[in-house]
Amino acid sequence: MKDLYRPMFLPDLLIRALERNGHRPAVHIGDATLSSAQVREKISCYVQAFRARGLERGAGVATLSKNRVEVLFSMGAVMVSGCRNTALHPLGSLEDHAYVLEDAGIEALLFDPSFADHVQELGRRLPGLRLLSYGEAPVGEDLIGLAAAFTPQRLVAPQVDGEDISALAYTGGTTGKPKGVMATYRSSAAMAQIMVSEWQWPEEVRHLVCTPLSHAGSSIFVPLQLQGAVMFVLPTFEAGAVLEAIERHRITTVMLVPSMIYALLDHPRFAQTDLSSLQSIYYGGSAISPTRLREAIEKLGSIFVQFFGQTEAPMTVSVLRKEEHLVDDLARLTSCGRPVPWTHVALLDDAGNEVAEGEPGELCVRGPLVMRGYWNKPAETAQALDGGWLHTGDVCRADEQGFLTIVDRKKDMIVSGGFNLFPREIEDVISRHPSIAAVAVVGVPDEKWGEAVKAVVVVRSGHTVDTAELIALVRQHKGSHHAPKSIDVVDAIPVSPLGKPDKKALRARYWAGAERLVH
Structure with a gap:
């Protein structure tokens, strides 16, 4: 009897889609087209x-x-x-x-x-x-x-x-x-259902994949197959190759992070490329510049769909639909949209109570999309799922129409070019250097990456340090996306009354005048 009400999970959906589509083209990669x-x-x-x-x-x-x-x-x-x-x-x-x-x-x-x-x-x-x-x-x-x-x-x-x-x-x-x-299997099936139903797909889906197939590219594989779409796969993102592929293959949909959108807009061949086939551009992964988003809409039309989620509630907790992108309202273009019908969302204060309309609160999520927890980390799981909600760490405001805008992060996290980076991991590497007495890492506004990794270091008395050497050290141990874009050498790092590095005060030096503390 337990199978009587068993839902369809991602493997079931994939098998059903491949069987249903038969000999229709499914994937174009390199010189090969496979049904x-x-x-x-x-x-x-x-x-x-x-x-x-x-x-x-x-x-x-x-x-x-x-x-x-x-x-x-x-x-x-x-x-x-x-x-x-x-x-x-x-x-x-x-x-x-x-x-x-x-x-x-x-x-x-x-x-x-x-x-x-x-x-x-x-x-x-x-x-x-x-x-x-x-x-x-x-x-x-x-x-x-x-x-x-x-x-x-x-x-x-x-x-x-x-x-x-x-x-x-x-x-x-x-x-x-x-x-x-x-x-x-529950959360991944929910993710696919939400993507199919909420992403405003065109009638003919010719989708360009230029993100890693093993990551974001894989998330979209089953939703595309369910719609009988054909995927055109590039080895990696390169703006010129993406523009060429859109024109050559009459691409109708593509998924990008904001820095990729900027690269396309700024490419010397952008204006000469026929992009008229595009009907939906899905974007997310980090906050987008509202002025650059307005520029993109003016040049490409009302074809942008923003998705907002996190690894713990993947891909789509909320969406900003095409018609909700108001080019004459920059405040709207900073929004991450409204919650999808498949999730419960609340903005909570530190006591777990919902905040008043217009007041900031932590974005918390319930529903089948939410993770089971963190692998072998019961304490962190309990903290993240405290009170029967997934605590995202993003602080949001909701307007009278329910549109959410992220104004800050409770988590000590940097989002740069679609990557989620945790300062502690970078600090641990830099602190290995024998010339470093203290280090703090924060995210700072960056027009290309949204946020850039900034390291602030104190050098030990009698020592000197080459900041390029520190950047190379991080690149070696954590990879290029973790490497600081810049390093400031200072006499002291601000500390809290408890003697801990005061990240809030440190970030304030670089975010002065910003309306929101994400970029």
Whole structure:
């Protein structure tokens, strides 16, 4: 009887969509165009390859790769096998990757051969890790060759419960180490349902993917397949290549972070490129400049849809719809929209009570979209889900029509170019340098990235320091996206009455005159 009311989870939805679309084009990548039936067959062979190597329901599988079609095959196979997925960001450091692989209990790492040297070192650090390469590589087994040995079979969804963990998505941590957000089959199905119903899709969806398939690109895979869309996949984001692809393939939809929108607007070929096919531009990941958003609307039309969410409640807690982008109202263009009907949202004070209309309060969320908690971190889980709400850490105001505007963050977090960065992780690296007596990291306004990482350091008496050396140190240990854009050397860092670094006072130096403390 327990199966009588079992809902459709992401593997069920993927299988149903691929079967329904049959021989319609599904993916265009490089010089290849694959139908839904061909994608389904490839996924089947990868499922069998996984099983041949002992990867079945509940096994932890991680991916480290640039965009290539095999990522889609293995991503689908992870879903259908009931494995637990974890994506490693291509810009991440060796140190962080090793921590995530060990913390998540990953059994197999799927990787692009261009990462072979990096992966070889990961294999040394984690000798029990199975390495499977997308093609021949100096290390690991060729996953493409392994999958090619199997004959396609019918796809069968795994027998899973809604609260089973479908993925661990790692986000920065206030304690200096990333923490794994437990996505469930319940939450991922809710995410897909919300995206399909709330993102104002055009009748014909020709979607350009220029973000990592293993991250944001994967979130949109099933919603696109459910609509019979065709995906056009670029290896990475490069403004000129994106403009060319939109014109050549008559792209109707694309998902971008604000810094990508700025890069397109500022590209020398923007005005000469035919972008008339675009019908929906989905944007999110960080706050957008209202003046640049108005410029984009004036040049491209009312085709912008903002989505707002976080890893703990992925992709879409609220939306700002096309018709709600009012170009003559900059206050509206700073809004992250109104809550979608599929979530409960409240603005709460520190005592857990709803604030009065127009007053700032922490954005808190309930509903099937919300994570199960943080992997192996019960104390942080309890704090995040205190009182039966997900506490997002974003401080918002709501106007009389219900439009939300983020005015500050309770979390000590920086959002730069769509990346969530936690200062503690950067401070821990800089403080290793023998010349540094004290360090504090904050986000400062930046026209390109939204917010930029700023490090403020005190140098030990009798020592000197090259700030470029500190930036390189962070890049080495945390990756380029964590590296400070600038470093200020000061005599002292302001402290609170308790003697702790006063981040609020420090940020105030760089945010003077700003109407809101996010950018």
